[in-house]
Amino acid sequence: MTSWTLECSACDPVRTRDAPPDGFPGVCEVCGSPYLVRYASLPSPEAKSLLRCQRWTMWRYDGWLPLAQGEHPVTLGEGGTPLLKVERIAARHGFDNLWVKDEGTNPTGSFKARGLAMAVTRAVLAGAKQFVVPTAGNAGVALAAYATRAGAEARVYAPAATPKTILEQIRAFGGDLMLLDGHIGDCGIAARLHAANTGAVDVSTLREPYRIEGKKTLGLEIAEQLGWKLPDAIIYPTGGGTGLIGMWKAFQELRQGGWLRGALPKMFTVQSTGCAPVVQAFESGAERATPWPDPETVAAGLRVPGPLGDRLMLRALRESGGGAVAVSDEALVEAAHHLQVVEGIDASPEGGAALAGAVSLLRRDILRPEQRIVLFNTGAGWLYRV
Helix, strand or coil: CCCEEEEECCCCCCCEEECCCCCCCCCCCCCCCCEEEEECCCCCHHHHHHHHHCCCCHHHHHHHCCCCCCCCCCCCCCCCCCEEECHHHHHHHCCCEEEEEEHHHCHHHECHHHHHHHHHHHHHHCCCCEEEEECCCHHHHHHHHHHHHCCCEEEEEEECCCCHHHHHHHHHCCCEEEEECCCHHHHHHHHHHHHHHHCCEECCCCCCCCHHHHHHHHHHHHHHHCCCECCCEEEEECCCCHHHHHHHHHHHHHHHCCCCECCCCEEEEEEECCECHHHHHHHHCCCCCCCCCCCCCCCHHHCCCCCCCHHHHHHHHHHHCCEEEEECHHHHHHHHHHHHHHHCCCECHHHHHHHHHHHHHHHCCCCCCCCEEEEEECEEHHHHCC
16 A cells, blocks of 8 residues: 655755645645655565556556555556657767657647646545646646546636647536636636635646656656666756656656666756746756746747746756756747658657757757667647647
């Protein structure tokens, strides 16, 4: 049986609380920072042999997730996405060993399925019937689908500029969609007000501790797919940052549990030059990001001007020896197109950003051609096409 506590990610000395048997935790009541799940124990390396009996979804790692004995997840079959070697793209740009983790094959078309499946599961087990989320797009689609799967209701606040196909998907899955002028930060204010007025569970990025546990399975899958030897570098397009933070948490837990061989990967975040608060903070040596004024990028998932997880992202980048890079919209759109027409991967603009960022890092000699490098395509390109 898995047991866990919640640990504030910022309080010093460390402040913890028991995972509640009912209700649903938000951020730390003292400092307002995100809680992280900490486990009483981790699966032993001998448990690797049990994985061959598990279905190829993210729930094969149930021993690493906040599920107690007898609990069943709210699932649409998320996870188990392909890790694809891209030899033609690699040769074109001078890489020897380049891979793409294609999250566009998830239910609802993006990596958001992982986090929302986990968050909805835990909230429903605690009795939740209503949810709310602000979204740049894909999180709203995922919440609408998983809330419907659980027999619950979902209110979604999205910028009016969100791609039309994504908005149609939110409505198609039964989401109560509210469009606002402005960016995701404005939608976050509206979502928190709705939660306060109605009691709906707010599953905004890092305003509850369980979405990150679902995203953690990105790292667990990469480790298993590469034979428990991690890549040299991971290039990740970053808006709210739960995937980056979750993977770094997964790698540390795997090392703590004795499951890994070799060094941990260097983590690199990629943002658009039109909205790059984490890149700016990394380059200036800051511990927190300054909110980006007037964010503008065609990559809707990167249009997050003031991420709550900025400090945790910056910590992961620096602890891993990685870094941060911003690329233009023109570069990321071109890179997404190349992934589509050269390798047959239906990349989102954010996936294009990952490739464009890797190319930039290689040209600056921050990455080396012989390194094994994994890029993330976080969503399907079809969601962005009218």
